[in-house]
Amino acid sequence: MTAINFKQIEEKWQRGWADAKAFEAEISSAKKFFFTVPYPYTSGPLHIGHGRTYTLGDIIARFKRLQGYNVLFPMAFHVTGTPILAIADSIARGEEEVVARFKDYIAIYEDADKVDELINSFRSAENVANFFAARISADFKRMGYSIDWRRKFNTTEPMYNKFIEWQFKKLYDKGVIKKGKYPITYSIEDDSAVGEDDIEGGDTEKVAVIEHTAIKFKLADGSCLIAATLRPETIFGVTNLWINPAASYVKLKVGDETWVVSKEAAEKMGYQKDEIAVSDETKGSVFVGKIVKELVCGREVPVLPASFVDEDVGTGVVYSVPAHAPYDYIALEDIKKSGSLELEPIKIIDLEGYELPAKEICERMGIESQMDERLEEATKIIYKDEFYRGVLNEKCGDFADVKIADIKDEVKDWLKRENIADVFYETSRKAVTRGGDKVIVAVLQDQWFIDYTPEWWKELGHKLVEGMTFYPEKYKTYMHDIVDWLAFRPCARKRGLGTQFPFEKGWIIESLSDSTIYMAMYTIAHLLRQLPVDALTEKFFDFVFLGIGDAQELSNELNVAADVLNRIKDEFEYWYPNDLRHTAPPHLSNHLVFFLMHHAAIFPESRWPRAITLNELMIREGKKMSKSKGNVIPLADVSELYGVDLYRLYCAINADFATVVNWREQDTEALRKKLNAVVELFEDSIDAESINEAELTHIDRWLLSRLYRRLRESVELFEAFRIREAGINMIFNAMNDIRYYEQRQDKDRRKRIVRAVIEEWLIVLSPIVPHVCEEIWHKLHESFISVQTLPVLNEAFIDDRVEREEEYLVALISDIKEILKVARLEPTKIYVYTAEDWKWELFRAIQDLPDKDKIREAMKLRKDKSTVEFVKQVMKSKLDYFELGEPEVIEREKKYLAKEFGCEIGLNEEHDPKGKKRFAVPLKPAIFVDG
Numbered sequence: 001m002t003a004i005n006f007k008q009i010e011e012k013w014q015r016g017w018a019d020a021k022a023f024e025a026e027i028s029s030a031k032k033f034f035f036t037v038p039y040p041y042t043s044g045p046l047h048i049g050h051g052r053t054y055t056l057g058d059i060i061a062r063f064k065r066l067q068g069y070n071v072l073f074p075m076a077f078h079v080t081g082t083p084i085l086a087i088a089d090s091i092a093r094g095e096e097e098v099v100a101r102f103k104d105y106i107a108i109y110e111d112a113d114k115v116d117e118l119i120n121s122f123r124s125a126e127n128v129a130n131f132f133a134a135r136i137s138a139d140f141k142r143m144g145y146s147i148d149w150r151r152k153f154n155t156t157e158p159m160y161n162k163f164i165e166w167q168f169k170k171l172y173d174k175g176v177i178k179k180g181k182y183p184i185t186y187s188i189e190d191d192s193a194v195g196e197d198d199i200e201g202g203d204t205e206k207v208a209v210i211e212h213t214a215i216k217f218k219l220a221d222g223s224c225l226i227a228a229t230l231r232p233e234t235i236f237g238v239t240n241l242w243i244n245p246a247a248s249y250v251k252l253k254v255g256d257e258t259w260v261v262s263k264e265a266a267e268k269m270g271y272q273k274d275e276i277a278v279s280d281e282t283k284g285s286v287f288v289g290k291i292v293k294e295l296v297c298g299r300e301v302p303v304l305p306a307s308f309v310d311e312d313v314g315t316g317v318v319y320s321v322p323a324h325a326p327y328d329y330i331a332l333e334d335i336k337k338s339g340s341l342e343l344e345p346i347k348i349i350d351l352e353g354y355e356l357p358a359k360e361i362c363e364r365m366g367i368e369s370q371m372d373e374r375l376e377e378a379t380k381i382i383y384k385d386e387f388y389r390g391v392l393n394e395k396c397g398d399f400a401d402v403k404i405a406d407i408k409d410e411v412k413d414w415l416k417r418e419n420i421a422d423v424f425y426e427t428s429r430k431a432v433t434r435g436g437d438k439v440i441v442a443v444l445q446d447q448w449f450i451d452y453t454p455e456w457w458k459e460l461g462h463k464l465v466e467g468m469t470f471y472p473e474k475y476k477t478y479m480h481d482i483v484d485w486l487a488f489r490p491c492a493r494k495r496g497l498g499t500q501f502p503f504e505k506g507w508i509i510e511s512l513s514d515s516t517i518y519m520a521m522y523t524i525a526h527l528l529r530q531l532p533v534d535a536l537t538e539k540f541f542d543f544v545f546l547g548i549g550d551a552q553e554l555s556n557e558l559n560v561a562a563d564v565l566n567r568i569k570d571e572f573e574y575w576y577p578n579d580l581r582h583t584a585p586p587h588l589s590n591h592l593v594f595f596l597m598h599h600a601a602i603f604p605e606s607r608w609p610r611a612i613t614l615n616e617l618m619i620r621e622g623k624k625m626s627k628s629k630g631n632v633i634p635l636a637d638v639s640e641l642y643g644v645d646l647y648r649l650y651c652a653i654n655a656d657f658a659t660v661v662n663w664r665e666q667d668t669e670a671l672r673k674k675l676n677a678v679v680e681l682f683e684d685s686i687d688a689e690s691i692n693e694a695e696l697t698h699i700d701r702w703l704l705s706r707l708y709r710r711l712r713e714s715v716e717l718f719e720a721f722r723i724r725e726a727g728i729n730m731i732f733n734a735m736n737d738i739r740y741y742e743q744r745q746d747k748d749r750r751k752r753i754v755r756a757v758i759e760e761w762l763i764v765l766s767p768i769v770p771h772v773c774e775e776i777w778h779k780l781h782e783s784f785i786s787v788q789t790l791p792v793l794n795e796a797f798i799d800d801r802v803e804r805e806e807e808y809l810v811a812l813i814s815d816i817k818e819i820l821k822v823a824r825l826e827p828t829k830i831y832v833y834t835a836e837d838w839k840w841e842l843f844r845a846i847q848d849l850p851d852k853d854k855i856r857e858a859m860k861l862r863k864d865k866s867t868v869e870f871v872k873q874v875m876k877s878k879l880d881y882f883e884l885g886e887p888e889v890i891e892r893e894k895k896y897l898a899k900e901f902g903c904e905i906g907l908n909e910e911h912d913p914k915g916k917k918r919f920a921v922p923l924k925p926a927i928f929v930d931g
Helices: 006-020 048-066 083-092 096-109 112-121 125-142 158-173 232-237 263-270 326-337 357-365 374-389 394-399 410-417 455-466 474-485 538-546 551-558 562-575 585-602 635-641 644-653 665-685 698-719 723-744 747-765 770-777 800-823 837-846 851-861 865-877 886-892 894-901
Strands: 032-036 070-072 177-187 209-218 224-229 240-243 248-254 257-262 277-283 291-294 300-305 317-320 421-427 439-451 469-471 488-490 580-583 611-614 618-620 661-663 829-833 904-907 926-930
Touching: 006 125, 006 635, 006 644, 006 770, 032 048, 032 562, 048 070, 048 580, 048 618, 048 635, 048 644, 048 723, 083 096, 083 125, 096 112, 096 125, 096 635, 112 125, 125 635, 158 177, 158 538, 158 585, 177 209, 177 488, 209 232, 209 317, 209 410, 224 232, 224 240, 224 317, 224 421, 232 394, 232 410, 240 326, 248 263, 257 263, 257 317, 263 277, 263 421, 263 439, 317 326, 326 357, 326 374, 357 374, 410 421, 421 439, 455 474, 455 585, 469 474, 474 585, 474 611, 538 551, 538 562, 551 562, 580 585, 585 611, 635 644, 644 661, 644 665, 644 723, 644 770, 661 665, 665 723, 665 747, 665 770, 698 723, 698 747, 698 800, 723 747, 747 770, 800 886, 800 894, 800 926, 837 851, 837 865, 851 865, 886 894, 886 904, 894 904
Parallel strands: 032 070, 032 580, 224 257, 240 300, 469 611, 580 611, 618 661, 829 904
Antiparallel strands: 177 439, 209 224, 209 291, 209 421, 240 317, 248 257, 248 277, 291 300, 439 488, 829 926
């Protein structure tokens, strides 16, 4: 057989689908299924990790078509925000690293002689966006995604701007668009708020705003060293402060007080507090050895040196609680070893199982050095144990006997009331924008934000979530929790691409706030292009999306024909709501919760989303994919390197939705062999003569039963989004059945059996590997397999009895082989003894009884000592009951058994020199071997 040219097959059928407009969805009488995945951000090429979500999405869309649904699977491109603008600015400034990176990106798609020309064009943000939107479109087509491309748009198009303005007016009318003072993630360089889409890695590693408690420790001159903490309740156990001797610290004038913090912290505080003045920069070593007063109990504690203090995290000053913080305990032990200081930990939390928690966890784990990476693990263990089981002790004053889990903000609020502490905001991790600029937390005075706290909105959000399907199911609980804690979200900034904020000039709607209900645009985008942008007013969208107003009156006002307006409205009403949104878990706490909450606020219940499915991410060779690691495979290279159907199959069967996929080259090669074997099986069988039912032998019927059962199970698995199991069933399990059959029958017979089921097999398999299925299908039919519906499976061939008989035979052969192996015999004759009729009668009688009742019931039917022995055998064997004519099966298969073992087979003969027959039980014959 000639080698399979997968690339040629892929290109052939992608052209065929496009020419036939196979995936262009129109209103029909069929039941609709509107399916979406996130539109990609066009700031660079996508890689195989991104491709997992889109590929699983396409598999779902294709399967729903097989189910007879009229499927709309559209795509658009996300352009808004600051990342693309930052790229263009960096290239315009000639930043070498950015220029080199984007030259590499261009080279994925274009010849070397075009790279310089294109990189120069990237000085324009629009050119960056357009280039990658076009290339990602081509990538998606090359991946065989069944997308209706007529409906594509990007998020800076005027018609989209009008749509977003309408969304914000609806939210404003609900009273949730507000202006006020609020902490937000912020780019100093851009002088603008930034969100997940603007931050490097922000889509997968969220950057949150974390409120620290900034506690004051008074120096002799009246100024205060400020230490930031997330656990203010531990202040009662402070023994010292840590400061980095090599870092730079400054004095801050804050109201009537003078604070000392790191230079980096002072910069951040400048964006969080009003009218502060910075002075007296000095090294941290100046403070080492000084004594400060903690203001809770008035104790004096020393300032000690610690190189582990990061001046760019918190305030650059850390207070030490060595009884409960493993890092502090080990650092203090190191200082004590030098003999220069004697400080003892102060225990403030009682925790069952621990006397001094930090000391004991370090000893238990064998941690002796500040460089030991396991300190992080030890910290997590202690913090978790203390949070859930710890109780503040008598050293904690009014807070004594309070559980840590119940403390919430009580200590923090008390410290603030007593003027012992203040608030300092920090990012949850160090972060930079996609342009490489530092991200901090700023408290802006006049920031526009969306207020998600109103009770009416929470109630609607929970109602929407409760009525939806989530897969995996655990994410429904997660989403309820997210709705609960969702509070304020900055929704506008002063820089970036996007829609002008309708309520104040100079502001742009931020990129996540403009990507919440865009699914509605897919239903009508291709029709909106026929209208002037000026016609896309608030009343227009009210009419289309909410059914408010009269078509003729609106026609007169907008100068758009009433039948055109009704046609657009009909399109929306046919396709909406979004039946399924497929994405990845990192989007739960941002895009997905906004998606749900905005639908809940703006649309009636009949238009609320119905389901969300989520798949975990993909790594490569055990490591996260990133350009810095050099382990990224562009989606554009998949066809050339592996073949699209092989990649799709890998995505489908390598892990279930809830598991991270590990892309390993050795696994792709093993899977290639499996896929080739399946395709060769189809090719080998397609021209075989059809087989008549009258010709079928037992083993023929067994294979047909197995294959039809596999197909029925696979359809059920697809319906439940268990795509991995469906794929394994149709590729691995079905091929195992074929290989087993070939041990019993010749290949020509196998060809005829596979030919009988090949069309159904191809159809059910086609969502995963559509190109090769299309190729083989067209050797039988003119139509596209991609637009077929699920066949009515010939379930009459699914025969439990036939399959049970073969299982019985396999078990018998296994038992004989085990005897031959143990006895080391070359058999001359094998005797098989099946259970007598009385044993079958008892077996039927006791099958459903508890073990404790089996002997008693059996003795009622047959009072004999051998009855007890038999029942004990049955219980020991733990056999599942099913009816089987054992002698008939073995008699039928005698020739096969004789061939398998190279000797004569005796069935229930009198010859029984070892008395084996008495050990026979139903479904497990006794065996004796002469040799």
